[in-house]
Amino acid sequence: MNQPATKVLVIGYVWPEPRSSAAGGHMMQILQSFLDQGWDITFSSPATLGEHKADLPSLGIHECAIELNNSSFDDFIRTLAPDIVLFDRFMMEEQFGWRVEKHCPDALRVLETSDLQSLRDARQQRLKEYLKRKPEADDFGAVFCDALDEEFQLMADSDLAKREIAAIYRCDISLMISEVEIQLLTEHFKVPAALLHGCPLMVEAPTAAFAPFEDRAHFLSIGNFRHAPNWDAVLWMKNSVWPLIRQQLPGAQLHVYGAYTPPKATALHNPAQGFHVMNWAEDALQVMTAARICLAPLRFGAGIKGKLVDAMLCGTPSVTTPIGAEGMGDDQPWPGVIERSASALAAAAVALYQDPEGWARAQENGRRLLARRYAQEIHGPALVERLEQCRSQLAEHRRNNFTGSMLRHHLHKSTQYMAQWIEAKNRSV
Structure with missing residues (x-):
C-alpha cells in the first residue's frame, strides 16, 4: 500500500x-x-x-x-x-x-x-560608522573583517x-x-x-561551451535595488569604482540591472559616462552571458551571492570584494578577482577585461567551482x-x-x- x-x-x-x-x-x-x-x-x-x-x-x-x-x-x-x-x-x-x-x-x-x-545588519552599521570617520575612504580592508x-x-x-x-x-x-x-x-x-x-x-553545473571572450562586451552589475547591499554597491560603483575604470578604458560601458528600480537609481543613469541603469532584466542569464565582466563591489552583506553564481553559470568572470566572495569559494582559484579597494577593483576589472587568456582561465574556474560546491x-x-x-x-x-x-x-x-x-x-x- x-x-x-x-x-x-x-x-x-x-x-x-x-x-x-x-x-x-x-x-x-x-x-x-x-x-x-x-x-x-x-x-x-x-x-x-x-x-x-x-x-x-x-x-x-x-x-x-x-x-x-x-x-x-x-x-x-x-x-x-x-x-x-x-x-x-x-x-x-x-x-x-x-x-x-x-x-x-x-x-x-x-x-x-x-x-x-x-550579520548583514551589523556589517551595514560598521560600514556607516567607518564612513562617518572616513567619508572619502577608498580602501575598505578595515571593514572587510576576516x-x-x-x-x-x-x-x-x-x-x-x-x-x-x-x-x-x-x-x-x-x-x-x-x-x-x-x-x-x-x-x-x-x-x-x-x-x-x-x-x-x-544549480545544474553547465556542460556546454560558454560564449567566448571575443563575443562579449561591456561590464554588468545586477541585483534587486530593494536589497541594501546592492544599492550601496551601485553608489560605490558610480562614485568611486566606475570613474577609475573609465579613466583607463574611456569607451567602457556599464549596464546596471535590478528589480524594483527606484527614482534614486534611475537618476544615476548617465550614458555620457557609460553608466546605464537598465531596470529589471527579463532574463538575467541572457544579459549576463552577453557581458564580459560582472562587477559586484559589495561593501557589506551576508550569505552567498546569487549574482556571482549566475555569473559562473554564464561563464562571466567576476570582480568582487571579500564580502562578495565570502563562503562561496574554496582553496581553488576564484573565477575572477577579489579586491578590497576601489582603485584595486578598477585596476583588476580593466586588466581582466583586456586579458583573453586570464579571462578564459577565470571562466573555467567558475565552471569547476559550480560542479564542486553547488550541484x-x-x-x-x-x-x-x-x-x-x-x-x-x-x-x-x-x-x-x-x-x-x-x-x-x-x-x-x-x-x-x-x-x-x-x-x-x-x-x-
Missing part, C-alpha cells in the same frame, strides 16, 4: 521571485528538491503579490494567502495537517510558530534563513541577533546558505550543529535526507534541544496573547 505523500507547508515572508533575488531563487531550488520527492507542497504568505512572482501552480504547488494576527490561520493549518512546516525567514517563525506548534505539534519545523540578517570573533562582537548585543538566533533554536532544523555562517553560529554563538543544515544555492543533484537529495532523518527521530531531537523548548514556551505564550489582542482590536475597529 502506497504511503501518502509528505505534506509540506511553506510560510513565506514574500511570494518567491526567482528572477528578482537570490533568496527567491534559493526558495525555488528548495521547492524543486521537495517536488522531486513527490511531496505535496502548499505555499502561503501574508505578503502582497509582487510583479515577478513565480508561477507556483504550474509546478503543482498549491497557493494560499494568509493573514497576520488572524485565527483563520488556525483553521487552515488544522485542515492541512502538514508533516513539515518551513518558515521563510525568522520573522515568519515569530508570527506563526506558536500557531503551528499548537495545532500541528508533530510537524517538523524548518527555518529557511536565506542569510543571517543580523575574524569571526569580531563579527560576533558586532552582533552579540543587537536585538536582531537575539531574535534571529532564538528562532533558530526554536526550530528543529535551520537551513544555512553559507559555511561561514554555520561556523559563526556554532563556534561563537554556541548553536548546536544538530540544529543546522548547510544548504547552498543549488543540485548533490544538495537537493542531501536536504531531503536530513529532513527525513530528523522527522524519524523528532522526539529525541527535541529533547536534546531544551533551550529551544524553553524559548518556545516563553516567546510563544507572549506572542499568542499579543496576536489575540491585535485580532480582537482589529475586530472592534
Whole structure:
C-alpha cells in the first residue's frame, strides 16, 4: 500500500521571485528538491503579490494567502495537517510558530534563513560608522573583517541577533546558505550543529561551451535595488569604482540591472559616462552571458551571492570584494578577482577585461567551482535526507534541544496573547 505523500507547508515572508533575488531563487531550488520527492507542497504568505512572482501552480504547488494576527490561520493549518512546516525567514517563525506548534505539534519545523540578517545588519552599521570617520575612504580592508570573533562582537548585543538566533533554536532544523555562517553560529554563538543544515544555492553545473571572450562586451552589475547591499554597491560603483575604470578604458560601458528600480537609481543613469541603469532584466542569464565582466563591489552583506553564481553559470568572470566572495569559494582559484579597494577593483576589472587568456582561465574556474560546491543533484537529495532523518527521530531531537523548548514556551505564550489582542482590536475597529 502506497504511503501518502509528505505534506509540506511553506510560510513565506514574500511570494518567491526567482528572477528578482537570490533568496527567491534559493526558495525555488528548495521547492524543486521537495517536488522531486513527490511531496505535496502548499505555499502561503501574508505578503502582497509582487510583479515577478513565480508561477507556483504550474509546478503543482498549491497557493494560499494568509493573514497576520488572524485565527483563520488556525483553521487552515488544522485542515492541512502538514508533516513539515518551513518558515521563510525568522520573522515568519515569530508570527506563526506558536500557531503551528499548537495545532500541528508533530510537524517538523524548518527555518529557511536565506542569510543571517543580523550579520548583514551589523556589517551595514560598521560600514556607516567607518564612513562617518572616513567619508572619502577608498580602501575598505578595515571593514572587510576576516575574524569571526569580531563579527560576533558586532552582533552579540543587537536585538536582531537575539531574535534571529532564538528562532533558530526554536526550530528543529535551520537551513544555512553559507559555511561561514554555520561556523559563526556554532563556534561563537554556541548553536548546536544538530540544529543546522548547510544548504547552498543549488544549480545544474553547465556542460556546454560558454560564449567566448571575443563575443562579449561591456561590464554588468545586477541585483534587486530593494536589497541594501546592492544599492550601496551601485553608489560605490558610480562614485568611486566606475570613474577609475573609465579613466583607463574611456569607451567602457556599464549596464546596471535590478528589480524594483527606484527614482534614486534611475537618476544615476548617465550614458555620457557609460553608466546605464537598465531596470529589471527579463532574463538575467541572457544579459549576463552577453557581458564580459560582472562587477559586484559589495561593501557589506551576508550569505552567498546569487549574482556571482549566475555569473559562473554564464561563464562571466567576476570582480568582487571579500564580502562578495565570502563562503562561496574554496582553496581553488576564484573565477575572477577579489579586491578590497576601489582603485584595486578598477585596476583588476580593466586588466581582466583586456586579458583573453586570464579571462578564459577565470571562466573555467567558475565552471569547476559550480560542479564542486553547488550541484543540485548533490544538495537537493542531501536536504531531503536530513529532513527525513530528523522527522524519524523528532522526539529525541527535541529533547536534546531544551533551550529551544524553553524559548518556545516563553516567546510563544507572549506572542499568542499579543496576536489575540491585535485580532480582537482589529475586530472592534
